[in-house]
Amino acid sequence: MLSLFRHKKQKPPPPPTVNVADGYLPIESVHSLLAAEHRRQLLDRIWQYTALSHAQFIQLYLNPIHRYAEQVQQLPASETHHHAYLGGMLDHGLELVACSLKLRQSYLLPTGAAPEDQAAQTDAWSAGIAYGALLHDIGKIAVDLLVERQDGRVWHPWQGPLDQPYRFRYIKGRDYHLHGAAAGLLYTQILDRPILDWLSGFPSLWASLLYVLAGQYEHAGVLGELVIQADRVSTAQNIGGNPSKALQAPIHSLQHHLISGLRHLVQHELKLNQPGAAGWLTQDTLWLVSKTVTDKLRAYLLSQSIEGIPSSNIAVFDELQSHGLVESTPEGKAIWTAIVAQGNWQQSFTFLRLQPALIWGSEERPEAFRGMVSVAVDEHPTDAPVSSPAPKAGGTGSHQKQSMEDPMAMEDADYLGTLLDMFEMGEAEVRDTPSENALEVSAPPLDNPGQAFLNWVKEGIQNHKLIINDSKAKIHTVSGTVLLVTPGLFQRYAREFPGISQESDQEIEEWRWVQKQFEKLKVHRKRDDGLNIWICQVEGPRKKARLKGYLLEKPELLFETMPADNPFLKVEKA
16 A cells, blocks of 8 residues: 555656647646746736635636636737737736736725725625736637637637647738627636626626626726726737836827837838838838838828827827837937948938837738848948847747747746836825725724734735735735834824824824834744844845835734745845
8 A cells, every 4th residue: 555655756647748730839738838937926926916815816816817828828919919929818818917906906996885895895806807807808819810720620719728739820801899899708718607606796896897808898997997007008018118108098099009000001001122112121120211101100090080199200209119119229219210222222211110020910921122221320330231139029820930939938037027117106095985094994992002003904914905015015925924014014004093192101203102012012023133123135126125124923913824925025134
């Protein structure tokens, strides 16, 4: 019998090898799909934002995410726009969940409800927002793509997950607005019956989620707004735009109209690669004559009744540059001066410089220009032909190419920092509060003010009024315990309960008085030198800092199940 147990410690036999034909993608396990470092970081961040126990997190978040990953496999999120690479749909879905949960922390929901009702519905609203975000683009795999199994049969996602190697291509002439309504075909494969039963018990949340899943965001209230905002952030980060600006962008963002207009003009109206043309396509760069193309772009967008189009070409240049749609010169400008030469013909132009992948995906590109395009000497000190850096994302087609590999593979840590940096603009204000004291859980008892403070911290974590492990958080999990940041956390408590120390004779600042009352509980860990305050080193993707605070002796005072440690914090040795 003992030998049986010994055998269990051995590695399991490898799964049977599936012969994957050339041009097809293999089926990957959920574990393999989510093993990438940036995806694991996103999952950790999602867990931190939920503040749930491990068992609850698995049931409400991880299981749906696993089903989502199994369904989307390595499909991209778009043909030529954002996340247009293998695995882009999975990345986009995880980013949307993380961003939406982060944004959700600034809201008390449902709007206008009593504080006790908001507290009771906290987890349900957080989960509903996350589901709406995760399923935001799921309809694309049903109506935008033609997916073919290796045996030649067409795969439809409502049939269940893919069961054999596959290839895909984008459907020409598809309705770009249809995928928003197609989510209804698939969401029951991601959200199981117990989850749907649970959510349906909250009428306001249930209605908002159903509207989102039907693509009717205008009827979805705050839930719809948060999903749209998260989508802007994820999209802007991926295509090189500014995530912070994306939060203030209109629903129908200008960057979307700009890239759509450029694609239309280049593919259907502009002449390329000949004298008198408006653009030249080299092997790795598309050069568009700046004034001609911008005039036509503005005219085309205005003819489509699109509002908010800049009134000058200079403003259009700025918009194209800020969204990362055109490449900047070494001096940081949008306009390049370059010389086009072929045979005996040569002429200088001012250009916008683009990656061809922004215009063509799986569509067949025109032949590359057989002449030469070189940057003018006064702009760039070389007379060598101009070459562009490799695009972040390649095109897609029925035969996938290496260029479609995940562009985050070499920049995992920095990538996540970039994505979430837009939130580092000061502490979020709680919105839609029925009163100024909506965060107040109860009047603190005077007989034990230290315990009242600790109760406030615990309740704040449970109902997500106090965030943890975020760039601006005052509570962090580190080295298996909890760091309570001082003075920030105590100052916030004193602001919420002004006059709390009036009954005492202490002539000190109120937050210092609260801190002393907390110390009297003796629940914090002392340093070897007898001091109370510990120092933590913070080392993120872009900055280093130090945090001071108390370490709890027993983390269970605040958490039923301890969340994962903040990976960016490390306790300094006393």
